Amino acid sequence: MPAPSPASYGPELEPRPVEEVDWLLLNADAVVTCDEAMRTIGVGAVAIQADRLAAVGPSEELARRYRGRRNLDLRGYLLMPGLVNTHTHAAMSCFRGLGDDLPLDRWLHEVIFPAERVSVTPEMVYWGTLLSCLEMLGNGITTFCDGYFFEESAALAARDAGMRAVLGQGILDHPTPDHPDPSTARTRAEAFLESFPDVGDRVRPSLFCHAPYTCGPSTLRWVKDLCRERDILFQVHVSETEWEARAIQEMYGMGPIPHLDVLGVWDDRTLAAHAVWIDGDDARLLADRGAAVSHNPSSNMKLASGVAPLPVLMEAGVTLGLGTDSCASNNGLDLFREMDLTAKLHKVSRLDPLACPARRVLRMATVGGAAALGWRGRIGSLEAGMKADLIALDIRQPHLTPMYDGASHLVYATRGSDVRYAWVDGRLLLEGGRFKETDAVRAMAEVRKMALTLAKRRGG
Numbered sequence: 001m002p003a004p005s006p007a008s009y010g011p012e013l014e015p016r017p018v019e020e021v022d023w024l025l026l027n028a029d030a031v032v033t034c035d036e037a038m039r040t041i042g043v044g045a046v047a048i049q050a051d052r053l054a055a056v057g058p059s060e061e062l063a064r065r066y067r068g069r070r071n072l073d074l075r076g077y078l079l080m081p082g083l084v085n086t087h088t089h090a091a092m093s094c095f096r097g098l099g100d101d102l103p104l105d106r107w108l109h110e111v112i113f114p115a116e117r118v119s120v121t122p123e124m125v126y127w128g129t130l131l132s133c134l135e136m137l138g139n140g141i142t143t144f145c146d147g148y149f150f151e152e153s154a155a156l157a158a159r160d161a162g163m164r165a166v167l168g169q170g171i172l173d174h175p176t177p178d179h180p181d182p183s184t185a186r187t188r189a190e191a192f193l194e195s196f197p198d199v200g201d202r203v204r205p206s207l208f209c210h211a212p213y214t215c216g217p218s219t220l221r222w223v224k225d226l227c228r229e230r231d232i233l234f235q236v237h238v239s240e241t242e243w244e245a246r247a248i249q250e251m252y253g254m255g256p257i258p259h260l261d262v263l264g265v266w267d268d269r270t271l272a273a274h275a276v277w278i279d280g281d282d283a284r285l286l287a288d289r290g291a292a293v294s295h296n297p298s299s300n301m302k303l304a305s306g307v308a309p310l311p312v313l314m315e316a317g318v319t320l321g322l323g324t325d326s327c328a329s330n331n332g333l334d335l336f337r338e339m340d341l342t343a344k345l346h347k348v349s350r351l352d353p354l355a356c357p358a359r360r361v362l363r364m365a366t367v368g369g370a371a372a373l374g375w376r377g378r379i380g381s382l383e384a385g386m387k388a389d390l391i392a393l394d395i396r397q398p399h400l401t402p403m404y405d406g407a408s409h410l411v412y413a414t415r416g417s418d419v420r421y422a423w424v425d426g427r428l429l430l431e432g433g434r435f436k437e438t439d440a441v442r443a444m445a446e447v448r449k450m451a452l453t454l455a456k457r458r459g460g
């Protein structure tokens, strides 16, 4: 008798064997996948095996197919990808609220730079970054992109917190806390790359040229060349203020975006923070080169930098992520707040309620950010095969009741404090709102101690 053809095996004849996975998250009221179709699965589930998502789908189906070594009933919760913060200076949480409400130049020269001169050490960077990691994780951010000094210490903090991160060593043509002699900037950058702690692909090194007005053409060139050679992300603040755009125009006869283009800076491994003072030509140039932009509405508003032309960047097809910037110019690290602000700021500034739809903003905070940092197709959405970086929000709360549209709710109604669970690489880091791996009390105590010392020095 001939063997039956494979097509004759129906699921009812040959039931798929139940597969064992590390985690089975069942019965979530909604799974907002952030996949290409922006699918939301009602009463959904996620199966996690090691550091990957084994399956995402209806709860009933996954309950039949999988058996979890650990199970979690997420009735009353919404599951979504972990958020991606594309721009911050995590250690600056030590300066949260220091010298608020000053003009940018006075704030920088009278408050921040003097504070940095006396307080930025490897220990300060470690504890300040760790504190920020806890704040971000508690607010549902599982990946962040950083730029500061002594970034080896930031790498250790990201490792200890269990987060995914890109850590950019800051480079300026001026004395900085970790290279007081600017002529040693290159040696410092190379030493940073050589000694970057081996924490696997979850934590990656990067180089961060502060801005085109603090880094001359030769610095911008060698830093970008070094980034290319090592295949790492190049970061730069650009066109943040009107003053900067004018100064670069006067110095080089062109705006900051074409100036950096002449220097060969723009490609798909370059991330520009801010891009406020730009026009349509600039946006098209960035899109052509494949460069990404991090939009930071809170920081731009607090420092009165201006309103970035986000709809113009969107129309040009630029890769876009959202950022909090540092705690010194925000003063918190909550991307839910940034999503809400982004959607509303561009509507009101254009007098157009369709200018910046919620789904578009949600994609910026997830898949857009992932693409900007070089993790496209690996994080940012909930799909089988992606890294298991995800969060669960408690939606059984008055301010989230009722819920008609999960994606819209995430932009306009939720807060970072609604996040109760967070996994990175399949590892549970936040459980019921409590940090699993890190001593938050110790981190807060260390930063308070530093703040006290700084306050005394400033007072004296």
Ligand SMILES: [Zn+2]
Pocket: 087, 088, 089, 237, 273, 325, 326
């Ligand atoms: Zn910044």
